[in-house]
Amino acid sequence: MVEVTEFVLSLREKAFLYGDHSTYRTQLSRKLLNTRKRLNIATKNRGKFSKKPAITGTAIAEHPEYLHHELLTAERAWAHAMAMKASHSADTKGMTSKTRSHIVSRLEKAARVAERLVEALESGESGANIDDVLNARAYAALLKGAALFEKQSWEPCLQNYSICRIIYSALTTRSDRGDIFRDLLSETIDPSIRYAAYQLKIPRTLPIPAIARKAFIAAASPKVVDEVREIDAAVLDDSAEAAKGTPTTLTWRGREVKIEDAAIADAWASVGAARDKLTEKLASSGTLHPKDMAANYDDILAASQDAVDATKQAIDELRAEGVTQGDARMQSLQITRTAVSYEMISWRIGRNRVLVGENDGAKLEFGSTSRRKKKAEAQEVAERSKDEAPGRQIARLKEKAVLYDGILQSIESIKELPGVANDESLSNQLDATSQYFTALKSLAIARSHTIAGNPVNALALIKHALDLTQAATAPLSSVSDSTGPRNIQVTAQDVTFLRDTLTGELHRARALVEIFNSAAAQQKQQLQDQKTALPLLARLSVYPASGSVDLNNIVTYPPRLEPFPVKPLFLDTAWNYVTYPSPAAEGGAAKGRASPAPAVVKEEAKAPEAKPEQSKPAKKGWFGFGR
Template identity: 25%
Template sequence: MAGEGESVGQENEMSGEQTTSNQAIPQSFTVEVLQLIKEAQQQHGLRHGDYQRYRSYCSRRIRRIRKSLHFPQGGKHRVQPKKITVEMLTDPRYLQLPLFSAERAWAFAMQLQSEANTEPRKRFHLMSRLKKSVQHADELNALSESPKCDARTKLECQAYSAWIKGSLYFESSSWENAMEQFTSAKTIYEKLSGALTEDLQVLYQSRVEEISPNIRYCAYNIGDESAIRDLQNMRLKSGEDQLTSKLDDLLSQTREKQAATLSEITWQGRTVPVKIESVRVFLLNLQESSKELESAENNETKVSIYESLLKECIDAQQALRDALQDDQVFKAATRGQPIEGRISNQHYLHSYLTYLRLTKTVERNLLLIDNLKNYLPGRVAEEGRKITKPQDLVRLYDIIIQNLNDIPNLHGLEESPSLFEEITTRVTGFKAFRSFYIAQSYSAAKKWTEAIALYQRTITNADKALSGYKKLKPQGMFKDEVASLNELVKDVNGLMYSCHASSILKTDDTTDSLGVLPSSDKRPLKDRLDTFAEDRSLTSKKPNITSFPPDFKPIPCRPLFFDLALNHVEFPSLEEKMEQKKAAGGITGFVKGWLWGGGKK
């Protein structure tokens, strides 16, 4: 069943498929083949390279078209294939059946192509699917010859059929036939691009750009040596898109043939043979990458070239590790155990590849740093571009320093003091840049003392690195880093004095505002007269001086009169007038009073 995410697309398709056989037949109809398949591919998986999802979509669409046309292929229990004839073309949807059948077979072939790298047997299945796609494309081309189809439909069907055939010949290494078919398709799409509106011109022109690398690769295999340079130029101009990966694959396939002449390499005075094919291809690509970097127009293209180079380096290292599985010294080295003596040639080659990966990563990160420096605070930034923080550059310099520190630990470099001196000098120089951007972070936070200390450390590391660069040979190899350090020292001297002045101004401001702290006490002023704090509400229209109306308090009641002499008056004694009791007479009187209650007075 189709997913919920495709329900809207299915309803739109079905709305155009709800016609009846009694509807009037047009004199001619148009099927925009390229636009139809491109929209389907972008909406159903190929935007992310998911060929299986697109293949499933093609199956569902074929089933829906057959159902709407009342053109089934048998019943529930039996399949009865029906061939579409020219006389049956009463609806343009009949042409979509062979079109999406060809697309389904082609998508299956592309899915198998990505899996054939690990399972070679799937290549046979791949070729059979491409042949099936060619059959459906030929059927589409034959149906388009009907007078009911207009000229544009005929040209598009011819171009699509030629492109599918070219893909089959390309996979089977039939270079001349592939070049002929691709050239035919390219010519038709160029003519259509010049005859249609601007919106459609972009679509057809992108198709031409997809076909051009295949034509140049076929020309190279036929014998045109200049074709490899054309592929490299296409790679430089492509930037980062789906065409880039395709060009990388074509270039790697081209270099596989050239790599047969690369049999050994020399590094740090030792020559070792190169026996593994993927390592040869990578080393050949490394030699040509310097020319590509010089021809690159911007930093983004250079970073893209470095990314492709690092990816190939990782693949070459993995292939070499697989070949070193039986080398006990290599296994001990990977576990961190110390080794003695001279290592094998393949082990030394692995150290060389690791050295290349680390150095190329450093060069890639330096390009990223140069790009990020353009968007630091205080510089003119592009609209919508995120401003770079100094912490971002500090992180990149940390990675660079870590990569350089890993180089002296490589096996086989125990007797290379010149390399150790070079690495130490470069690490010191990059530490100066790291200290500089850490100081920038503290300066932005107005921590002037810490910033000044880091600026001083920057100057110390920079001077030490500059003296070290003078001892290296050849000196011109690191002229860019030396120039950057000299410029850094000039900038730091000015910034350090600026921070010193700012710290003095901060001290004066602190002295002037000593004790003037913002008040968080909400009590009225009359209740906090012993505590001084800045209260801006006192100068406003409603100062908080006292609470009004005042709170209620308990007080004694008001007396009716005041007798001030009452406490000083001596009253006469009244003891004589007071009644006195007589004491009882002996035990007899006590018993009498107890038994009979006594007498009353």
């Protein structure tokens, strides 16, 4: 037997990967036609349409394709309704009543087809078990609830969605693919139940499971209730829900507020469960690589983000109802928002602290960032730190600086939360925490300057980091040491370790600067000695820095054969005695085409003979260019 919900959701998932509801409807029409052809119930081309008989349990038992036929028919009607709703969602004037009635009719048709399928499966001839029948019933309730949601019939809509939620919650414990039901509950069913409950003026203090349980018992038949109890009795048990320990109050900085919204209470309970799970993982896993350890923070970060979103949604709903900021409910929600936001940012900072390495990156470690087992890691790190290229070491320190920047930005975002600026103790602690991580960032940059060969810059940065650490020691000295997961809390042990590390780095940097200055002075003296070794004749363009000139070394004696620059000489006189024979003297030249004779240089200078002037031919053409 095909599982109804999994079959339907797989069709939707494949269609929505590259298309929309219209594409999905087209695909369903093609699949439906092929199914009818295989069942031999398709209307022939140009044939007269005849109404087909209802699908029975016997037909489904003989040919499972009939089950696919009913599901494809219901899904095509649902896709048609969703396509129309999506096409009119951008209309500024809203949806017309005719369009809404058309959408409702398509959804009601889909619900009727699904209900017929439930009746066929309930018969003993179909061979379906209790899980298959409940699965089909939940799918029918889902379509019926969508139709009632569009009709704005809130009470029956809430009842149908509650039936759907309770059945899927029970089937989650029996099915191997419970994640499909969980996604459907969180994305479609729970928001619809919450909105219908809001329209029915049901208090937000009631959680969604309690609302769904009450509506399910009132709307479902005793047979369905018994079937659900047979699968999972805890779904309908109020004591099981109370045993989960959903918190009703929240304490922030010594002030206790009541949690009136059920969604916030559930999210805050999830944060507590994720915190315990993270503590257990880190305690039982032993030594982990920083990346592996940071990956364990994903669950608590997601849970705290859900709590922040639920609080923000509750505040927005109160503002939409016109509740002012001075109202007690709004004040409680603002305190809750600050508390859950502080919790979320605190774990985000803790994740970055884990990534920078041991002792918040104060130790100078250069190792592989890939996820590897810690086999003989101490020896490998020592060898890598010696052989690794300086550019790679600077890149690692740059990554640390980026993580420190993220931590500092998170601390600044905490200062902007409501009520934090008025808390002087918390503000001082945040300022000291900011100074602590700024000192770590300065230490990382100073180490990169040391590797690059700039010890003077490194010394200045380390001195600045030590000053910041000493300023942060007093406010953070009262924070007790904690063995739990890393978060925003900087303990006195962390500050003490950083101060001791910076003190040692400061002495080391001063020694390096002294060595650097000595080497520079020695190099300068060597250059000065090289200059003084030259005679004064070779140093005429250099001003004596000492003010005195060594007159004992004026020239090199005895003189050596050395090259010296000389201006090149051109013997221009020879050009006065170069003559070229005229063309007339070449009697054998043919119409000026013969090449001129080589130049003749006379041995003795003779006065040029006077030649009679020859008559110049008259110019022809424009500007003398013609012939």
